[in-house]
Amino acid sequence: MTRRPHPSRPALVATAVTLALGTVGCGGGSGDSTSKGSPTGSSSREASSTGGGPSGEITVFAAASLKKTFTRIGADFEKAHPGAKVTFSFAGSSDLVAQIQQGAPADVLATADTRNMGRVTAESLTTAPPVVFASNTLEIAVPAGNPAHVSSLADLVQPGVKVVLCAPAVPCGSAATKVEQAAGVDIKPVSEEQSVTDVLGKVSAGEADAGLVYVTDVEGAGDAVQGITFPQSSAAVNSYPIAALKASRNAALADAFVQAVTGAPGQQVLAAAGFAKAP
């Protein structure tokens, strides 16, 4: 019988696999809280709430196009509710939904279209039916100075004009498709971007002559971009729904936030940014 100088390899592998699977089992569905958006300015140091309503911490998942407005609403909310802290995670709507489906810890969800919210309600992940709090329509964005002299949707099919759109799979892309159909044009873009932010980026950098983005994006881009409205934009109105999630650990605060968005203070902020009222 030969003496083995080292521990038996099969035993080692078995140990390793057991350890690995054990870790997975213990972990469960807890993922890290990804905070992609910049945290709100004033964070209350008080953890306990005396007056001023609900307090604690919540995480709000919101579509990328809501970044500026929701950050503002969050700051106002924290002022109005001392002891409350709101953390945001801004990303593409479908990414957020996917994360929530995989168990990411979110208290509130606001998407850029009803289809993505539908994926969440289909799995009964919300406490109450979602409320549409704003809407957005498309606008043509051109670099400052309008180098290609674009004035209407029809100009986007002119040869030599580089147009950038959202990919049809993305909310702003499906809106673009609807608008094209309404106008009877077939735009041939040079690139189909993943998100409206990327479209805006290419336009403001001057790489593209024109792109279709939301009214709010043009507002937010300042001088880098000029906006050109067009009549067919009413053919594709994006509704923005918001809902508190069942998995929330602070239901009272989550509901309060939803109220803040749908109520007067939130609506003011949204209107100032260019959002239209809920249809």
Add this chain to the structure above:
Amino acid sequence: MTLDAVLRVERRDLDVRLRVEPGRTLALLGANGAGKSTVLACIAGLLQPDAGKVHLGDRVLFSAHGSGTWVPPHARGVALLAQEARLFPHLSVEDNVAFGPRSAGVPRRTARERAAHWLAEVEASELAPRRPAALSGGQAQRVAIARALATEPEVLLLDEPLSALDVEAAPAIRQLLRRVLRDRTTVVVTHDVLDAVLLADDVAVLQSGRVVEQGPTARVLSRPTSAFAARIAGLNLVRGTAAASGTSTAVSALGGLRVEGLADDAIPDGDAAVAVFSPTAVGVYREAPHGSPRTTVRARVTDLEPHGHQVRVHTAHVAADVTPAALAELGIGVGDEVVLTVKASEVAVYPG
């Protein structure tokens, strides 16, 4: 084409002057680290000296004067053979030998023929289709020689061509080199005096970066003028001042060492001279012997070294060869005091 080189390399503390007449072979002898390989590198163009010149016939390969001349190695017509064969591992033996001609623009077929010719010269024709990895050390060296010769160089440089070979392979390669180096301007670097004796017409002895002796092989090795050359040649050498002593000439060195020998021509008293004698001519005794040998040296044994069938007894300045039996009879060991004698007739004295 005479090879004339003056080389100064600060980094290696090298300062030499060499001259090789056309068709002659010069052996560069010296201990390891003396700078021999550096000399070859300079001549081949693989190393640029700080100062000096290298002339081949009327061509200037390197000159540090004025704006400076530098001919790159591939344009020198100088072939270098290293200790290891360095055959290109990705080419067959035949392609290796044909490499030189092909690089010179010779068409493939002609290059092949030349390769075949030189492989035949080194008696390695049957190795042609093989890969270098399949060759023994001796075979690889043969092919390397053929490869160098196929470029038909004006000067051939050999860097210790036999040191990487085992005892069995070396003699055959040595014979090959004897044949091939005849009538070819060559510099052979070696630390083995046998190579110098068998292959070279002239010898240059390199010590600490300087040439201490240069001349025809026979003369340098039988009548060395430097202690180093003597050691290489396996001879005893005593350097000092001459003084006539009857029919012989005495050479007195510092420290009281005095050797008497015979000089071909009279050397004026007080002139510098060297006395050279073989260790086999030296007798070893415990006490000074009776009779009157002209030369007696008292010394302490520093080392006992087997040398062929005999034992070489080393002392500070003089070595003596004795048979093992005589050594046993004497009963001496390292550290013992002995008396060494040598007959004047066995000692050659000449100016140095």
Add this chain to the structure above:
Amino acid sequence: MSRSARTPRLGLPGWVFLPAVLGALFVVLPLLAMLTRVDWAQFPALVTSESSRAALLLSLRTSAASTVLCVLFGAPMAVVLARTRFRGQSVLRSLVLLPLVLPPVVGGIALLYTFGRRGLLGHTLDVLGLQVAFSTTAVVMAQTFVALPFLVVSLEGALRTGGQRYEEVAATLGARPTTVFLRVTLPLVLPGLASGAVLAFARALGEFGATITFAGSLQGVTRTLPLEIYLQRETDPQAAVALSLVLVVVATTVITVTRRSRVAP
């Protein structure tokens, strides 16, 4: 019953296997997890759809082109870095290797600032009638940018270890520098070049951030397989997983085939 003689493993304590196996599991388990999610019934349809085929072909074409460019430019770079010594060489080497640590998106932005319409060379290119942005050329450029360091690093390492003995001999045999480079240096360093090229190809194949930022995304023109996968996630996660599997298979095949053909003498 006797065991045939074998060399005992030296320098390999038993406990080394534990972290080694864990590391391997860490890499392999996610791939297995992906395999379990694939809808095998739909798989053929998903990977042969028009957009999938377009993306795969585009990826293969552009990665192959980038690899060729990496070799053509990277080999000389590696030779210069390995065989010369000049002041600032280490700085230059760090810059050359920068794409290795740069987030690919940053690389894409940098390329945009250089070759974009308003970029450093944008005007010059415009005048020459060359429009780089939104073209397949831009994809190749983005891939080359991120993959080049892989080849340079591999090859430089191989050249340094190889030493210069054979080049010296070749020079004394009368070979001009170009001949030495082509007939001695390159053939001897071919294994290093091959493994560097494989690494570069794999990196180019998986390139995403720089491509989407610099070249954009349009089916058949700039939407490579990674971009297609990312897009499919929006609407059809099943398609995304299926295509991911295709990418893994392609990359693994290339690496295995190249390793196999090199190991065999």
